[in-house]
Amino acid sequence: MTTPTPPPGCPAHRLYGPEAEADPTGLYEKLRAEHGAVAPVLVQGDLPAWLVLGHRENLDVARTPSRFSRDSRRWRDMQDGNVPADHPLTPVAAWQPVCNFADGMEHERLRGAVTESLERFDRRGIRRYVKRFADQLIDCFAERGRADLVTDFAEPLPMLVMTQLVGMPDSYGPRLVEAARDMIKGTETAVASNEYVTVALKALVERKRAVPGRDFASWLLEHSTSLTGDEIIEHLRLVLIAAFATTANLIANTLRMVLTDRRFRASLSGGHMTLPDALEQVLWDEPPLATVLGRWATGDTELGGRQIKAGDMLLLGLAAGNVDPEIRPDLSQPVHGNRSHLAFSGGPHECPGQDIGRAIADTGIDALLARLPDLQLGVLVAELSWESSLMSRQLIALPVSFTPGGSSVTASSAVPGTPKAEPLPQAVVPPAPAPAPAPRDSGRTARSWWARLLRR
Numbered sequence: 001m002t003t004p005t006p007p008p009g010c011p012a013h014r015l016y017g018p019e020a021e022a023d024p025t026g027l028y029e030k031l032r033a034e035h036g037a038v039a040p041v042l043v044q045g046d047l048p049a050w051l052v053l054g055h056r057e058n059l060d061v062a063r064t065p066s067r068f069s070r071d072s073r074r075w076r077d078m079q080d081g082n083v084p085a086d087h088p089l090t091p092v093a094a095w096q097p098v099c100n101f102a103d104g105m106e107h108e109r110l111r112g113a114v115t116e117s118l119e120r121f122d123r124r125g126i127r128r129y130v131k132r133f134a135d136q137l138i139d140c141f142a143e144r145g146r147a148d149l150v151t152d153f154a155e156p157l158p159m160l161v162m163t164q165l166v167g168m169p170d171s172y173g174p175r176l177v178e179a180a181r182d183m184i185k186g187t188e189t190a191v192a193s194n195e196y197v198t199v200a201l202k203a204l205v206e207r208k209r210a211v212p213g214r215d216f217a218s219w220l221l222e223h224s225t226s227l228t229g230d231e232i233i234e235h236l237r238l239v240l241i242a243a244f245a246t247t248a249n250l251i252a253n254t255l256r257m258v259l260t261d262r263r264f265r266a267s268l269s270g271g272h273m274t275l276p277d278a279l280e281q282v283l284w285d286e287p288p289l290a291t292v293l294g295r296w297a298t299g300d301t302e303l304g305g306r307q308i309k310a311g312d313m314l315l316l317g318l319a320a321g322n323v324d325p326e327i328r329p330d331l332s333q334p335v336h337g338n339r340s341h342l343a344f345s346g347g348p349h350e351c352p353g354q355d356i357g358r359a360i361a362d363t364g365i366d367a368l369l370a371r372l373p374d375l376q377l378g379v380l381v382a383e384l385s386w387e388s389s390l391m392s393r394q395l396i397a398l399p400v401s402f403t404p405g406g407s408s409v410t411a412s413s414a415v416p417g418t419p420k421a422e423p424l425p426q427a428v429v430p431p432a433p434a435p436a437p438a439p440r441d442s443g444r445t446a447r448s449w450w451a452r453l454l455r456r
Helices: 018-022 024-035 055-063 104-118 123-141 150-154 156-166 170-185 190-210 216-222 229-260 262-270 275-285 318-322 354-371 448-454
Strands: 038-043 047-052 146-148 291-297 301-303 306-308 313-317 386-388 393-395 399-401
Touching (some): 018 386, 055 313, 104 216, 123 156, 150 229, 156 229, 156 354, 216 229, 229 354
Antiparallel strands (some): 146 399, 386 393
């Protein structure tokens, strides 16, 4: 088996384990200093791969599927039986009938159904949903004078919005948050959580076949490409989980920067930096996904001075590429208005839902800062901690304090058009007890299921 071979005296570094988890950014720079724009690395199970560190090289890989395919069936280690079913990377690397594992005409067919369905949403309508749900979440902790903005706000908000957009009753939101978090972390119950999501999406598709609505699931069902049932379910899962993971991380990272960087917050309050500008800065400095797995070489080729063999796996180093000295020699300089970052990848597989993610983060953070203008970090900056994995780095918690009070702004009515909550399908190991359906004549009662989730 041919494997990426580092120069003599420069062993390949593991992208997992204590060193990678403690300081992934430091590891990227160490690899850049030793190997340049493309570095040989090891992923779980000491499987060889190439980590792309250069900004230009990342775009080269992302934009040329003829050389670097998204079809994981090309992975030589997969073909050789080195990636068993219980391997930690199998859930994200095993081929699936979705657009991000396809190239060429098949990719265009599947991707077209996704993008054209997403484009049918009214962006102002999405922002109204975000504002309403953000206020509901804030109402749950506004009187306490303290909160954890990761578990109380950044994580539940994207999932609550996305359940509405895909056509699920909002009562699915809390359990889907727990299931998605469990799947992404790869815990012992991740398989059961994945089963819960699958059962929920199958039930959703069957309901939408009978009674379609103005939602993502219905639009996929009626799309002219005639997607199969499995294709619809897998793309619903892809959009739901990807939106949750990336947008939750973006919200948390932006709030941390607002709370801990005085110059950053002064710019916001002084009007010199808009919130969309702030989000773009965070997308440069702390992209929601640090790396993206993966691409597979379609033949022997060269990249960044390295000889890549057919079947080699490549990881897009989004975080590393964003701080490439070739394009950002001075990291202290702001990059307002510049969207040439790699946070949403690039090429034909660039994230199709990035505008929706931006809308959720922008509108949600704006609502939070407007409702609680005196937010202060509740711990020392040095006490904040992160959880790192191969693909991302997330804040574990973001404790804050503020002046308790403020009237509820969501008690008047439920969101127009919200479908009636229905009994939830049973998961193998349900992440949380099913909440009772919320009556539609009481906004305060409708918020109580979120309060029950968050009051731990």
